[in-house]
Amino acid sequence: MKVFKFGGASVRDAAGIRNVATILRRFSSENLAVVVSAMGKTTNALEDLTRAYAKGKGDKDAILAKIHEDHIKEMDDLFENNRNHPVYAAVAEVFSGIQKRFDVTASANYDLVYDQIVSQGEFISSVIVSHYMNAQGIENTWYDARTIIRTDSTFREGKVDWDASQKLANQHLIPFYIGSVGRKIAITQGFLGSTSIGLTTTLGREGSDYTAAILAYLLDAKDVTIWKDVAGVMNADPRKYDKAVKFDRISFREAIELSYYGASVIHPKTIKPLQNKGIPLYVKSFLQPEEKGTIIQASEEYDHLIPSFIFKSNQVLISVLPRDFSFIVEENLREIFDVFASLGVRVHLMQNSALSFSVCIDHNEDKFPDLLKRLQENYKVKYNETVELITIRHYDQATIDMLTNAKEILVEQKSRHTARFIVRPKL
Numbered sequence: 001m002k003v004f005k006f007g008g009a010s011v012r013d014a015a016g017i018r019n020v021a022t023i024l025r026r027f028s029s030e031n032l033a034v035v036v037s038a039m040g041k042t043t044n045a046l047e048d049l050t051r052a053y054a055k056g057k058g059d060k061d062a063i064l065a066k067i068h069e070d071h072i073k074e075m076d077d078l079f080e081n082n083r084n085h086p087v088y089a090a091v092a093e094v095f096s097g098i099q100k101r102f103d104v105t106a107s108a109n110y111d112l113v114y115d116q117i118v119s120q121g122e123f124i125s126s127v128i129v130s131h132y133m134n135a136q137g138i139e140n141t142w143y144d145a146r147t148i149i150r151t152d153s154t155f156r157e158g159k160v161d162w163d164a165s166q167k168l169a170n171q172h173l174i175p176f177y178i179g180s181v182g183r184k185i186a187i188t189q190g191f192l193g194s195t196s197i198g199l200t201t202t203l204g205r206e207g208s209d210y211t212a213a214i215l216a217y218l219l220d221a222k223d224v225t226i227w228k229d230v231a232g233v234m235n236a237d238p239r240k241y242d243k244a245v246k247f248d249r250i251s252f253r254e255a256i257e258l259s260y261y262g263a264s265v266i267h268p269k270t271i272k273p274l275q276n277k278g279i280p281l282y283v284k285s286f287l288q289p290e291e292k293g294t295i296i297q298a299s300e301e302y303d304h305l306i307p308s309f310i311f312k313s314n315q316v317l318i319s320v321l322p323r324d325f326s327f328i329v330e331e332n333l334r335e336i337f338d339v340f341a342s343l344g345v346r347v348h349l350m351q352n353s354a355l356s357f358s359v360c361i362d363h364n365e366d367k368f369p370d371l372l373k374r375l376q377e378n379y380k381v382k383y384n385e386t387v388e389l390i391t392i393r394h395y396d397q398a399t400i401d402m403l404t405n406a407k408e409i410l411v412e413q414k415s416r417h418t419a420r421f422i423v424r425p426k427l
C-alpha cells in the first residue's frame with residue numbers, strides 16, 4: 001500500500017478537491033491511505049478563533065461564521081448546491097461542536113484549548129473530501145486519525161507513542177486493507193492525534209506531512225507521496241528565489257537537514273520514521289502530477305552538487321546577560337534552556353560569549369511575552385525583532401556574497417557543510 005498526502009494548498013477550494021479526484025484516479029491502483037490537511041488557510045483562521053475565545057481578542061462568533069460560510073461555498077460548488085447532501089450536516093456538526101465550547105469559559109491551559117479547536121479544520125476537510133470522492137465513484141472509508149495516532153499530552157506538539165499507535169493501527173486500520181478485493185482507500189486527517197484519555201492533540205504546525213510518515217511507518221507502506229504546489233524539493237524556496245532548481249533525488253539525511261533549518265516544503269519530523277523503515281518519500285506537484293518530482297531516499301550520492309539555502313524571516317535575536325557582569329557558565333545555560341524548554345520555544349541558533357548568551361527564535365506572539373518575563377526574572381535581556389536567519393548548505397563564497405549582500409550580519413556561524421547568518425537590512 002501507499003500513502004498520499006494532500007496539503008492545505010492542494011485542497012484549498014473546490015477546484016483543488018476535483019484535482020485530488022483526478023490524481024486518485026490516475027496515479028495509483030494500489031491500496032491507499034490518504035491524509036488531508038485543512039483547506040487553504042483554515043488553520044490560521046482557527047488560530048484566530050482560539051485567540052478570540054480564550055483570550056478575548058476578536059469576535060469569535062463572526063470568525064466561526066466566516067469559516068463555516070467559506071466551507072459551504074466550496075461544498076456548494078462540489079455538490080452542485082444540493083444542500084440535502086449529507087456532507088452539509090456532517091460539516092455542520094463539526095461547527096456546532098466548536099460553538100458548544102463557547103458556552104463554557106476556556107480552560108486556563110491555552111495549548112489544550114488550541115488543539116481542541118485548531119484540529120477541527122482537518123475534520124472538516126476530510127469529511128468533505130471523503131464525501132466528494134464517494135460521490136465521484138472513488139470509494140473510500142473515512143477514518144478518525146485519533147483512533148490510530150496516540151500521543152502524550154504535549155499540546156500543540158504531541159509526541160507520538162509508537163507502541164500504542166502500532167497497536168491501534170493493527171486493531172483499527174490494518175484489517176481494513178487485509179484480504180481486500182480491488183483497491184481500498186482510507187481517508188483521514190493530518191496534523192492530529194489523541195492522548196490516552198481521548199483529548200485531541202496536534203503535532204505542530206504543518207504537521208500533516210508527519211502524519212503521512214507516521215501512517216506509512218505503522219502500515220509498512222511501500223512509499224509516500226506528498227502532493228505540493230511546487231515541482232519538488234528545490235535548492236531554495238521558489239517563492240523567495242526565482243532561480244531555484246529542483247532536486248531529482250536527495251538523501252534522507254539531506255532532507256532532514258534542510259527541513260530542520262527551515263525549508264518548509266517538508267515538516268522536519270517527516271523523515272525519521274521513513275528513514276527508519278527505508279520507505280521512500282516522493283514530493284510531487286499536484287499541478288503537474290505526471291512530472292517526476294523529487295525522490296528522497298537513503299543514497300547520499302547526489303547531495304553535494306549545488307548549494308541550498310533557507311531564509312527564515314520573522315525571527316527574534318535575544319541576548320541574555322547576567323545583571324552583574326559575571327560570566328555565563330553552565331548553571332546559567334541550564335537555567336536559560338529550562339525557560340525555553342518549559343515554554344516550548346524552539347531555539348534555531350545559539351551563540352555565547354563571556355557575558356552574554358544569544359539565541360534566535362521564531363517571533364511567536366503567543367509565547368514571546370511570557371518568555372521575556374521569565375528571562376527577565378534573573379537576567380538583563382536585549383532583543384532585536386527584525387532579523388532574518390539565512391542557512392546555506394554546501395556553501396560557497398559566491399552564494400554567501402549573493403545572499404548577505406546589502407545586509408548587516410549580526411551573527412555568523414560556519415561548519416563543514418553549513419553556513420548560517422543572522423542578518424538585518426542595512427540601515
Ligand code: ADP
Binds near residue numbers: 232233234263264
Ligand atoms: P502544503 O500544501 O502541504 O501545506 P506547504 O505550503 O507547507 O504545502 O509547502 C509547499 C511550499 O513550500 C511551497 O509553496 C514553497 O513556497 C515552500 N518551500 C520552502 N522551501 C522550499 C524548497 N526548498 N523547495 C520547494 N518548496 C519550498
Ligand code: ASP
Binds near residue numbers: 038043190206
Ligand atoms: N493544517 C495544519 C497547518 O496548517 C497542518 C498542515 O497543513 O500540515 O499547520
Ligand code: MG
Binds near residue numbers: 007008009206
Ligand atoms: Mg502547509
